[in-house]
Amino acid sequence: MNINLNPVSVAWNTVASHDTYEAAQETVDRLSDKGFPVEHLDIVGSDLRMVERVTGRLTTGRAASAGAVSGAWFGLLIGLLVGMFTPDHAWLTVMFNSVLISTAWGALFGLGTRLFTRGRRDFSSVRTLTAARYDVVARDGYADRARETLTADAPRTW
Structure with a gap:
């Protein structure tokens, strides 16, 4: 040294x-x-x-699936928070529905964001300092x- x-x-x-x-x-x-x-x-x-x-090419399907995964995690969080105050076994239904709805909205937002950029950024990446x-x-x-x-x-x- x-x-x-x-x-x-x-x-x-x-x-x-x-x-x-x-x-x-x-x-x-x-x-x-x-x-x-x-x-x-x-x-x-x-x-x-x-x-x-650069980690790969960003396609419309990949953007929608990434949005869906983010939405599913958000829905799980909301479902758990709301489910804590739901009586009996209804919390499972609340959690399932919140994950399902959030997944759909996440996919739509991911797709919308991808279409809004109109191909100006056709790749995914990770930034580091x-x-x-x-x-x-x-x-x-x-x-x-x-x-x-x-x-x-x-x-x-x-």
């Missing part, structure tokens, strides 16, 4: 810089294992990027102590 000790990092109380969040977590974990008060540390992501991973660099930063004057704790057993690369 290479510890970054350039003058800019020292001035900003940066203890270590890493390319991955997991490596920054590992640094904090190492400090914790050595008894360092980790409540004085932050992991700061820099150079943020939004990554959109990532950073190019993760810095472990010490607060309250603990930076030097954290660097000393980390470099006590690490090989130095100057």
